[in-house]
Structures are given as C-alpha cells and as structure tokens.
Amino acid sequence: MDISNFNYIKEKTENFKHNSLEYIDYDDLKDYEIICDNDQLLALYGLKNKFNMYEIHWAANEANFLIDYVKQLNKEIFIAFIPNRWVDIFKSNNFIEFGVLRDYWMNSLDSIPDCEKYIKLTEDECEEASNVTLSCKEQSREFFGETTDWFKEWINSDDSLDSDNKNYSVLVHKEDGLIAGIVCVATYGHDSPRGTVVWIRELAVNPKFQGRGIGGKLLLQALNYGKEHGAVRSFLMADDCNTNAINLYKNIGFVPNEEAGQIDMVYKI
Numbered sequence: 001m002d003i004s005n006f007n008y009i010k011e012k013t014e015n016f017k018h019n020s021l022e023y024i025d026y027d028d029l030k031d032y033e034i035i036c037d038n039d040q041l042l043a044l045y046g047l048k049n050k051f052n053m054y055e056i057h058w059a060a061n062e063a064n065f066l067i068d069y070v071k072q073l074n075k076e077i078f079i080a081f082i083p084n085r086w087v088d089i090f091k092s093n094n095f096i097e098f099g100v101l102r103d104y105w106m107n108s109l110d111s112i113p114d115c116e117k118y119i120k121l122t123e124d125e126c127e128e129a130s131n132v133t134l135s136c137k138e139q140s141r142e143f144f145g146e147t148t149d150w151f152k153e154w155i156n157s158d159d160s161l162d163s164d165n166k167n168y169s170v171l172v173h174k175e176d177g178l179i180a181g182i183v184c185v186a187t188y189g190h191d192s193p194r195g196t197v198v199w200i201r202e203l204a205v206n207p208k209f210q211g212r213g214i215g216g217k218l219l220l221q222a223l224n225y226g227k228e229h230g231a232v233r234s235f236l237m238a239d240d241c242n243t244n245a246i247n248l249y250k251n252i253g254f255v256p257n258e259e260a261g262q263i264d265m266v267y268k269i
Contacts, residue, residue: 001030019059020081040065050144053078067093070267082263094268099142100240101262104254107233109223118221121170126151128179136204140242164188167229171221173214181205183218187229198226200236215248
C-alpha cells in the first residue's frame with residue numbers, strides 16, 4: 001500500500017460508524033492490501049508480525065458485514081477494536097476473545113509523592129531493555145515484548161510540530177548495573193482544556209526481580225517525569241486478565257473505565 005492509498009482509506013473511514021483504524025499510522029499498514037472496498041465494508045489484510053497471525057483492519061456500520069466477510073476467508077484471523085455491543089454476536093460466530101484492554105485514568109497528579117531520581121535509557125542499552133520486555137512475554141495476553149529497534153525508535157522520536165505526542169523517554173531501574181525494569185512514557189494533550197496527559201506505554205520488570213516493588217517505583221517515576229513536563233493527569237491501558245498490574249495501578253490511584261477501550265478477537269475455523 002502506498003501513502004495515497006493510506007490517505008484514501010483514512011478519509012473513507014469517516015463514512016462508517018465503527019472502525020479499527022483511528023490510531024493506525026501508515027507504517028503500520030504499508031505491507032497490507034485492500035481486499036474489500038464498498039459502502040458496507042472496508043477491509044485491509046496483512047500479517048501482524050508480533051502475533052504471527054493474519055489480521056484485518058476494518059470499517060463497517062454493521063457487525064454482520066465484517067463477520068460474513070471474515071468467515072468466507074476460512075482461516076484464523078485477528079480482528080481488533082470490536083465494539084462492546086458487537087461482542088456477543090462475534091462470539092456466536094466462532095470468534096474468541098484475544099484480549100480486553102481497558103483504559104485507566106488518574107485525573108490529578110497533585111497527590112503523587114516525589115521519588116528518587118529516574119534514569120533514562122540510552123541508545124546502547126536498547127537491546128537490554130528489549131530483553132526485559134521479552135522476559136515478560138505473554139504475562140498479559142497482548143504483551144509479546146518489544147524489539148531493540150522499537151526502543152531506539154521510541155527514545156529517538158522527534159517532537160514533531162504536527163504531532164501532539166512529545167517527551168518520549170524510557171525510564172529504567174537497575175540492579176547491580178543491570179536493567180531490571182523499564183517504563184516507556186510520553187506526553188500528549190498539551191492544548192487540551194483538561195491539561196496535558198502523561199502516557200504510560202509499557203511497564204515491565206524482569207521476572208527474576210519481580211515482587212520487590214520495582215514496578216511501583218518505576219510507575220511513580222513516570223508520573224513525576226510527566227509532572228516535570230507539564231502533565232496534570234495520566235493514562236494507561238491494561239488487559240483485564242493482568243490482575244497483578246491492575247492491582248498496582250489501582251493502589252497508586254488509577255481508575256478503570258467501565259467500558260473496555262479495546263476488545264480484540266480471533267476467528268477460529
């Protein structure tokens with residue numbers, strides 16, 4: 001897919017009530033192909049490398065248009081961002097739940113205590129940070145770890161004038177000179193009347209070091225990092241099955257959204 005096709009797709013999604021493309025960039029779809037394009041369904045097909053599974057990104061007004069199209073492909077397919085009200089009909093058509101990612105918000109950082117100074121990840125440490133996340137692979141249903149290149153791209157992300165996301169960083173906790181845990185952070189919503197948000201993107205602690213409070217320390221450091229960069233509130237997402245992480249988030253003050261923010265399902269033949 002070239003950039004003109006991508007721009008066409010993004011524009012056409014505005015004609016549909018529901019879609020999985022709202023947070024998708026061109027780089028995410030450049031190897032995908034358009035396999036359906038009509039007034040009922042827009043479908044893009046490609047390999048989701050992280051999950052080693054074929055995926056359809058979509059836009060539709062009714063669940064049945066998407067379900068019927070996927071079923072005729074007759075193969076295992078990953079579908080993201082299923083609307084809450086569609087879940088039951090998808091389940092009745094041989095789709096199974098892959099992950100339920102819920103929004104968690106902390107609407108004020110005023111009560112966040114100061115903490116020890118954070119350490120930022122350097123580019124030559126990105127492989128070590130990647131290994132920490134890979135050691136936590138599948139502790140949450142949709143967490144498969146991040147690559148060295150992913151970390152390099154994250155810490156080197158420019159504060160582009162046409163992007164609201166800024167202040168990308170990875171904070172690390174070390175034990176005996178080795179990285180034991182990481183948290184990826186950025187800020188957004190800088191012009192929002194509700195104030196800037198610090199986004200917690202990834203939090204991972206090597207299983208060898210879990211149970212020592214490292215995750216809590218990193219989370220507090222991330223929130224303080226956000227405050228230093230003008231954030232007044234914070235956002236993260238967690239899979240409903242990741243009870244240990246959820247307990248940590250709630251104890252620090254995050255509150256879950258009652259409705260799931262992202263429901264992902266897989267069609268099983």
